[in-house]
Amino acid sequence: MYTDKVIDQFQNPRNVGELDNADGVGEVGSPACGDIMKMYLKIEDGVIVDVKFKTFGCGAAVATSSIATEMIKGKTLEEAEKLTNSMVIDELGGLPHEKVHCSVLAEQAIKAAIKDYKSKHGIQE
Amino acid sequence: MYTDKVIDQFQNPRNVGELDNADGVGEVGSPACGDIMKMYLKIEDGVIVDVKFKTFGCGAAVATSSIATEMIKGKTLEEAEKLTNSMVIDELGGLPHEKVHCSVLAEQAIKAAIKDYKSKHGIQE
């Protein structure tokens, strides 16, 4: 059901944890729905220099969070904002149909964290 | 489903045929119902000295006709009239539940033949 890449990201997730001095934090989902993702971004000169995540959710939720952090690390905010869930799915080599919604969460969590950063820094969208 | 005795009576029926000069003939059943039995009796001094049958019907119908003829041959009319289908079934070592009605036919055919004899000879019942 899961690809080897999903399993690898689930078993050895990159960038798990929190950033104490995060510039932007995004949280999406709810425990009632069975999934919550929290993204922490450290941003310097419009570039994501560090990122961490925490996830309550299924294997796919963990794997998409993990790979999404890899995909945006070192990218500019503009680049990171363009990340879509289908890019994440492609990168993972596919997800079962009923797990596609978990990848949407990763996209949303990143967007929420960037928004948080922008609003804190008074940047207009 | 059938006992060995039923099979033997079916395979080697006793007294099959017709009696040209029968003293009593009984026919019961109808082809529409799937079974007809015809009994021919030769009667001397109130005793059944010869009996023949013809049957259109299932294996049980053939076997019950056959054994019934054996059971009444040499018997007085009074004895023959007492023959019941359960006696026939016992003699055959049993019949499947749904074949019990076939044995009733043998009993009825004999009774019909005796009745025919009596009416021809003006004997009151």
Next chain:
Amino acid sequence: MQRRYFDYAATTPLDSEVLNEMLPHMKENFGNPSSVYSYGRDARKVIDDSREKVASIIGAQAKEIYFTSGGTESDNWAIKGTAFANKDKGNHIITTTVEHHAVLHTCKYLEKHGYEVTYLPVDEYGLIDLDDLKNSIRENTILITVMFANNEIGTIQPIAEIGKIAKENKVLFHTDAVQALGSVDIDVKDLGVDLMSISGHKIYGPKGIGALYVRKGVKIDNLIHGGAQEKKKRGGTENTPAIAGFAKACEMAQSTLTDQIKQATELRDYMIKGILDSIPEVKLNGHPEKRLPGNVNVSIRYIEGESILLSLDLIGIAASSGSACTSGSLDPSHVLLAIGLSHEIAHGSLRFSIGKYTTKEEVDFVLDKLPGIIQRLRDMSPLYNA
């Protein structure tokens, strides 16, 4: 005693390749396909692959195939499921007088629940009249259910034509193809069929498994509610071994279909000719050409079917009969009565069905023995010479 089997239309022996396909799923690979762990995922894959295979041999898409416990369940589901789901559109169903009891008794049941059913008559060969069908369609007709091929007399109905009429009149069309599968080339799309019942044990597959083809878009209620199996349309833990076996059987049937048809047809025609030539006062039932390749059905005057079957059984030949005496009930086969046979003649009918293991030697054995058996029984019959 050597046994010679001539009742492939009733059920078939399991092919040993099919059994080999099933065994691993009975033993190691037994997991529940609804589970996430590897045991379950293996089973899920087997079921997905099997669905593909079954779909492909009838020209359907995998997602249009729902596994059931057999032909009877499929028939019940197709009819009750569409009847209940389309109640708002109407309550009239059209079927025929020669359907299998799985269809007929379901229709009778629906009649008790406010549905109206038209039972189309058939001609002496067992064929319905297409004009009759057209004339029976009303405003409130929701379903036409006509069997593909008859299980007793083998007659094959004009399915493509019925499909066209159904489509023109926007009525759903179900066909019971339990007997046709593996004996006729079937393409549901070409035939214009909306729902189709098939079964495993008639094609050398396992018992207790079948499928219902439901064309995408057809509205149907569940018959068996439960878990999320079969896209929530049929509950119950999936019978993975049987599903795998059914798919294998379908695959095998399809890959040898042309040869099978040829071989069975030759043996069938040889057997029919042999019986008609050697026994007087015998009549073939069903259509001479539009019939299943393996079906031989004859009526033998003056004698009764069960006693013939019993005589055959005693020398190792297994056949079947339309006589009610085989089941102990009163009325002989409704199919034989529907084609116009009298009760008496219907009682004396025999079906030999030929399958892939049938040999010419076996047929010759029957042809050799049957006349003597018939004569012996006729000599006992009060109707013969009478």
Next chain:
Amino acid sequence: MQRRYFDYAATTPLDSEVLNEMLPHMKENFGNPSSVYSYGRDARKVIDDSREKVASIIGAQAKEIYFTSGGTESDNWAIKGTAFANKDKGNHIITTTVEHHAVLHTCKYLEKHGYEVTYLPVDEYGLIDLDDLKNSIRENTILITVMFANNEIGTIQPIAEIGKIAKENKVLFHTDAVQALGSVDIDVKDLGVDLMSISGHKIYGPKGIGALYVRKGVKIDNLIHGGAQEKKKRGGTENTPAIAGFAKACEMAQSTLTDQIKQATELRDYMIKGILDSIPEVKLNGHPEKRLPGNVNVSIRYIEGESILLSLDLIGIAASSGSACTSGSLDPSHVLLAIGLSHEIAHGSLRFSIGKYTTKEEVDFVLDKLPGIIQRLRDMSPLYNA
């Protein structure tokens, strides 16, 4: 990788003795039991004997046992069959909120067809309240359907007491005993049960076979119409191999029942204690004593079930979860919600079910690995330490 199976409540591996019982009927002895010839008669005898065996282990008479395609069909049949057949008496059904979907979805369906259903709530252990039940019975109540033992949390309902209440009120009583069979001593007469569903694949028997016990005299409509099989109450060519296998599995379950209960209960309590002792913030679901001998169900705070299952699967352990994430739907198990768990906690629940092949070593393996897995996932969770 060695696989350790802890999902016996989902399905069980086929016992090899059961398979041996089935094989002859798949190969040589494949005949249709409705036929008169010897192939068929052999099959008929197997079915008759099997019916005796299944009946005897639940205290029923052979003629009260009807074979079906499994537990789901039995549940559907029991409920729809009695509901339709007793429509003149009323249209009210009583069930519980913790039933299997085979029962719940059937009840929901009947609600759409003019029936009224009361869903009795349960307490924190999953037990219904008998006074509640009594108070729910009305003039027009025709059926009470309460499961024997719950498939998720293992809780065993007071069946004999329910049977008494049903009888006093002249209401039919059906119980889904799919999980109870082989794990609890069952006597339908003592328990006052009118209808009972059982299934083969939960007791090391084949998939695709089950039975419905219908007490003599109970009025029930057919669910699957067709031929004269099963005394005309359930059509379809009999699945002789599966019937023979089911009977063998019943027999084996019965003959080792006391030992099995003892062995499973010991392992279960050892496992529950092991988990509760080694992992903080874990809670046992279901009743501490009135529970199936093989059922372990725990809720683990802060993390989600599917990710635990996946972690377990990667080291070869097969278990199950009440999390909706395992199926991709939104709501977690209705049973866990019914016993009062929050969505969040319900999502973090795990079921280990123990069977006759489970060893202490396997349990120790789980107890050894589980704490590390939980900790790793908790460390990733935004809810933990939060």
